[in-house]
Amino acid sequence: MTNHYVGRFAPSPSGDLHFGSLIAALGSFLQARSNHGNWLVRIEDIDPPREVAGAAARILNTLEYYGLHWDGEVLYQSQRSDAYKQVLHDLYQRDLCYYCHCSRTQIQHSGGIYDRHCRNLNLPPEEASTRLRLLQPVYSFEDRHLGKLCADSAFASEDFIIHRKDGLFAYNLAVVIDDHFQGMTEIVRGADLIEPTVRQIALYRLLGWHEPDYFHLPLALSPDGNKLSKQNHARPLPLDNPLPILAKAIAFLGQSLPESWQDASLEALLTWAVKHWDSTRVPKQPALTLHFPFSNGAV
Known part of the structure; x- marks a missing residue:
């Protein structure tokens, strides 16, 4: 350090x-x-x-x-809404996210993992969530305490939501933007947040930012x-x-x-x-x- x-x-x-x-x-x-x-x-x-x-x-x-x-x-x-909106705008301009009209019920009926149904439909933003177009999923990462941790492949490769249908910003988007903005070098947090780490690292890399180290307690x-x-x-x-x-x-x-x-x-x-x-x-x-x-x- x-x-x-x-x-x-x-x-x-x-x-x-x-x-x-x-x-x-x-x-x-x-x-x-x-x-x-x-x-x-x-x-x-x-x-x-x-x-x-x-x-x-x-x-x-x-x-x-x-x-x-x-x-x-x-x-x-x-x-921090303006910062989140700017990143969303940049991702959309780069065709790295898209609008999705699928409901939770629909996704549950298809197995619980989003099947990218709306990925190439060019749907309008009204009544839609925004999903990341995940081109390079991250399937594992090196935790500084627990060593190499592997994620469920279906979860890791899912086009996850970054802006909710109700207009609220998703946790994975906000946490990455703010950790980068504040210059975090290491994230020390509870083991209940191990799962979303692969999604956050994928977003870091997609944005061209260097991800911090992770240490889960x-x-x-x-x-x-x-x-x-x-x-x-x-x-x-x-x-x-x-x-x-x-x-x-x-x-x-x-x-x-x-x-x-x-x-x-x-x-x-x-x-x-x-x-x-x-x-x-x-x-x-x-x-x-x-x-x-x-x-x-x-x-």
């Missing part, structure tokens, strides 16, 4: 941060800080129907309360085997005593803790964690079950 390392944490404001979110935030923070790099925060607020009022502000407050202070200004995807599972997520109603991180929760997150990532960490300040614990961060000790399993109880109800 060089001193030009740039990493990020990019939550969606669909709910408050929980322990699983903390793992992604902390892992990316420690990787960036240990490489003397910048750690940025981006709020991915491009899907209003899924957003929870006030969640963005609470996410930022929680990060600060847990000592995870970011560099620069927070980027909000809701303010294990997911935190509740004792009943479900991923800790907003959809599964994982409890928000408590704000009354962050030190033991942060210590458990450090341990979850395979890192050791200093002696008498209970007596340390939050800042001192994070400083120690940055200094002793060893990414090779992060578990390589895609998910880990939490066996320790949270007395304050964080899980």
Whole structure:
């Protein structure tokens, strides 16, 4: 790594941060800080129907309360529409995307993978989604933590949606544009986002941009085997005593803790964690079950 390392944490404001979110935030923070790099925060607020009022502000407050202070200004995807429109326009001018009128029901009836039905029909934009004309699919990539990861070939080669029929920009489009815009050198995130990585790399290459490195962290599972997520109603991180929760997150990532960490300040614990961060000790399993109880109800 060089001193030009740039990493990020990019939550969606669909709910408050929980322990699983903390793992992604902390892992990316420690990787960036240990490489003397910048750690940025981006709020991915491009899907209003899924957003929870006030969640963005609470996410930022929680990060600060847990000592995870970011560099620069927070980027909000809701303010980036012009950039997304410009890339969509450029792709269309280069005949690298097209309008699709197929419904989800139609695609499910044909096996769940889009069959490129509209690819050469030159359909109008009204009531249409926009799909990438994927000419050179990416079937595998080298994860800096997990090694070579291979994707399902049908998924990897699908002409995926980059602009939705309801007028919203698709995640894969926005995340690539913003990661490139912010100069990301490495994306550290949860293993639940391994699958779309091949699509994002394909889009990077199609746009002529150099893709960042990827490092996927294990997911935190509740004792009943479900991923800790907003959809599964994982409890928000408590704000009354962050030190033991942060210590458990450090341990979850395979890192050791200093002696008498209970007596340390939050800042001192994070400083120690940055200094002793060893990414090779992060578990390589895609998910880990939490066996320790949270007395304050964080899980």
